[in-house]
Amino acid sequence: MGAIRNIFTSRSEKDGNFFGLIQKITGFKPKNLKCYEEAFTHRSLGLQNKKGHPFNYERLEFLGDAMLGAVIAAHLFDEVGRGDEGYLTKMRSKVVSREHLNELGRDLGLLNLIRAAIPKENFGVNIHGNLFEALVGAIYKDRGYKYARKFINTRVIDPYVDIEKLEGRVISYKSLLIEWCQKEKKSFNFNTYEDSGQDVIRHFSVKLSIDGKQVAKARATSKKKAEEKAAKRAYYVFQNKIDLQQFN
Amino acid sequence: MGAIRNIFTSRSEKDGNFFGLIQKITGFKPKNLKCYEEAFTHRSLGLQNKKGHPFNYERLEFLGDAMLGAVIAAHLFDEVGRGDEGYLTKMRSKVVSREHLNELGRDLGLLNLIRAAIPKENFGVNIHGNLFEALVGAIYKDRGYKYARKFINTRVIDPYVDIEKLEGRVISYKSLLIEWCQKEKKSFNFNTYEDSGQDVIRHFSVKLSIDGKQVAKARATSKKKAEEKAAKRAYYVFQNKIDLQQFN
Numbered sequence: 001m002g003a004i005r006n007i008f009t010s011r012s013e014k015d016g017n018f019f020g021l022i023q024k025i026t027g028f029k030p031k032n033l034k035c036y037e038e039a040f041t042h043r044s045l046g047l048q049n050k051k052g053h054p055f056n057y058e059r060l061e062f063l064g065d066a067m068l069g070a071v072i073a074a075h076l077f078d079e080v081g082r083g084d085e086g087y088l089t090k091m092r093s094k095v096v097s098r099e100h101l102n103e104l105g106r107d108l109g110l111l112n113l114i115r116a117a118i119p120k121e122n123f124g125v126n127i128h129g130n131l132f133e134a135l136v137g138a139i140y141k142d143r144g145y146k147y148a149r150k151f152i153n154t155r156v157i158d159p160y161v162d163i164e165k166l167e168g169r170v171i172s173y174k175s176l177l178i179e180w181c182q183k184e185k186k187s188f189n190f191n192t193y194e195d196s197g198q199d200v201i202r203h204f205s206v207k208l209s210i211d212g213k214q215v216a217k218a219r220a221t222s223k224k225k226a227e228e229k230a231a232k233r234a235y236y237v238f239q240n241k242i243d244l245q246q247f248n
Numbered sequence: 249m250g251a252i253r254n255i256f257t258s259r260s261e262k263d264g265n266f267f268g269l270i271q272k273i274t275g276f277k278p279k280n281l282k283c284y285e286e287a288f289t290h291r292s293l294g295l296q297n298k299k300g301h302p303f304n305y306e307r308l309e310f311l312g313d314a315m316l317g318a319v320i321a322a323h324l325f326d327e328v329g330r331g332d333e334g335y336l337t338k339m340r341s342k343v344v345s346r347e348h349l350n351e352l353g354r355d356l357g358l359l360n361l362i363r364a365a366i367p368k369e370n371f372g373v374n375i376h377g378n379l380f381e382a383l384v385g386a387i388y389k390d391r392g393y394k395y396a397r398k399f400i401n402t403r404v405i406d407p408y409v410d411i412e413k414l415e416g417r418v419i420s421y422k423s424l425l426i427e428w429c430q431k432e433k434k435s436f437n438f439n440t441y442e443d444s445g446q447d448v449i450r451h452f453s454v455k456l457s458i459d460g461k462q463v464a465k466a467r468a469t470s471k472k473k474a475e476e477k478a479a480k481r482a483y484y485v486f487q488n489k490i491d492l493q494q495f496n
Contacts, residue, residue, distance in 0.1 A: 053329040062333040066321035066340075073314030074388065081301040085310040092314075140322065145393040 018113070024200045025108055025135070026151055032142045035060070039138035040131065042116030057134035064137030067145070068096050071152040072161070079163055091166050095156070101129030104155060107221040109201050110135065159220060159229070173231035180238070186211050190227050195219060206230040266361070272448045273356055273383070274399055280390045283308070287386035288379065290364030305382035312385030315393070316344050319400040320409070327411055339414050343404065349377030352404060355469040357449050358383065407468060407477065421479035428486070434459050438475050443467060454478040 022036045023029055030036055039060045041047055047055040072095050076088050083091065094100075105111070105128030111120055114131065140148040165171070174190075181188045188210050195205035204223050208216045208230040215237055218229035270284045271277055278284055287308045289295055295303040320343050324336050331339065342348075353359070353376030359368055362379065388396040413419070422438075429436045436458050443453035452471045456464045456478040463485055466477035 049329075051329055054332065058333040059325060059331070059336065062336045063321050063325045066318040070314040070318035070393075073311050077307060077311045077385075077389075081297075081299055083307070084302065085306040088307065088310045137325075141325075145318075145397075149393075 021113060021200060026139060027154060028143070028147060030142055035138040035142040039134040040113040040115060042114055044117035045115060057131065060134040060137030061130050063140060064133035064135065067136050067140050067148045068133065068152060071149045072096060075157055075161065094166050095161055098126060098129055100160070101132050102126060105129050105132035107201060108132070159225070162232070172228065173235050174228050177231045177234055181210060190230065192223050192227060208234055210234065269361060269448060274387060275402060276391070276395060278390055283386040283390040287382040288361040288363060290362055292365035293363060305379060308382040308385030309378050311388060312381035312383065315384050315388050315396045316381065316400060319397045320344060323405055323409065342414050343409055346374060346377055348408070349380050350374060353377050353380035355449060356380070407473065410480070420476065421483050422476050425479045425482055429458065438478065440471050440475060456482055458482065
């Protein structure tokens with residue numbers, strides 16, 4: 001146990017406040033920091049807890065995967081009322097795809113938090129998704145289902161889970177909006193700039209104007225995502241005017 | 249919507265109080281009975297809710313499956329500290345095996361609650377497990393994660409999830425106890441009798457005595473399960489005397 005404490009103490013000194021980083025990433029104060037320490041410890045360090053059990057992120061990854069599955073299932077159950085069991089299963093597997101989880105972990109910069117005996121360059125691409133799952137598992141252990149769900153809502157569902165996109169009915173809200181503007185002879189402008197604010201992670205903001213009037217704002221971890229988000233918001237503003245059918 | 253209400257009203261008249269049955273099975277008062285009505289409606293009736301979406305147990309089955317996965321994962325995470333991700337995954341799949349879920353649904357007599365346009369005899373064996381999953385989904389929708397976890401603890405984890413058995417270290421606590429009694433020249437007696445009490449489901453009770461002294465009691469939905477449960481309790485009473493190793 002001493003070994004674990006020392007490692008994270010020295011990390012605090014070297015890399016800044018671990019507690020503060022976790023708080024920024026999760027959006028709430030951690031209660032039991034040890035859960036997060038476990039979530040960011042790689043097996044290469046060979047650490048054990050006081051019971052002599054392995055102390056690394058792999059078990060939390062299992063737990064986080066299960067919690068993600070449950071929270072996403074509950075969300076899709078509510079949002080896709082017409083889909084049967086097979087359809088919901090298919091949609092969930094799109095949301096929690098390995099590729100998607102890797103993107104989530106990469107966006108949050110989780111690899112920066114890892115403690116390992118091997119260099120970061122040696123990790124495969126799946127490390128990002130694995131750490132993301134482990135983080136969800138740590139949140140569940142630390143604060144329970146409600147907080148895990150809240151985190152998944154904020155970091156997975158709100159920015160990424162778009163029923164129309166999952167169903168392939170809309171590929172890109174930005175294209176949809178641009179097509180509509182061109183057809184309707186309206187001018188449009190995506191004013192996009194870096195705006196990381198208090199965030200640990202790089203962020204971008206967008207102000208979207210149509211015919212010189214600002215219609216939507218958005219903020220995300222890449223220019224592309226921020227513009228897509230703003231276009232989606234504008235789409236909902238103009239919902240009656242922009243009809244999906246006309247582009248299908 | 250009218251159609252749904254009528255069907256369940258007529259069930260109430262015919263089969264007794266649906267609310268009461270759900271309360272007995274779950275152990276708490278349902279808040280939104282419609283969730284449970286959905287969980288026990290078969291697609292053969294072709295019912296729809298007021299939004300025109302299918303109203304049958306299949307979607308709740310998807311939700312319940314996800315909640316079972318999450319709750320069992322959390323339990324194994326806590327109980328099997330030495331197991332890595334792959335090991336935990338393997339153990340979970342034993343607990344939520346199709347065969348096991350069918351047993352759970354059958355024990356609770358869930359098929360008696362179903363409303364379908366086809367005769368009960370025509371359902372395959374998996375209907376029991378499907379209804380069990382749908383019931384878990386209904387509990388989550390009605391009362392949230394906490395109640396779903398409580399139900400899973402009472403109906404799945406407490407009576408069935410035995411780490412030593414899952415790991416194949418103990419096949420049967422009853423055999424273990426009998427072997428020990430024979431070796432130690434002790435007499436034993438399983439006094440087993442039907443004892444359904446207030447339960448909707450048939451139950452059995454066991455009083456287990458060793459050398460004429462009662463050492464454990466148990467109650468379950470079959471003689472075999474009740475005796476196994478009592479033997480397990482006795483095993484923990486005699487833990488220092490009965491050593492697993494001596495039988496391996």
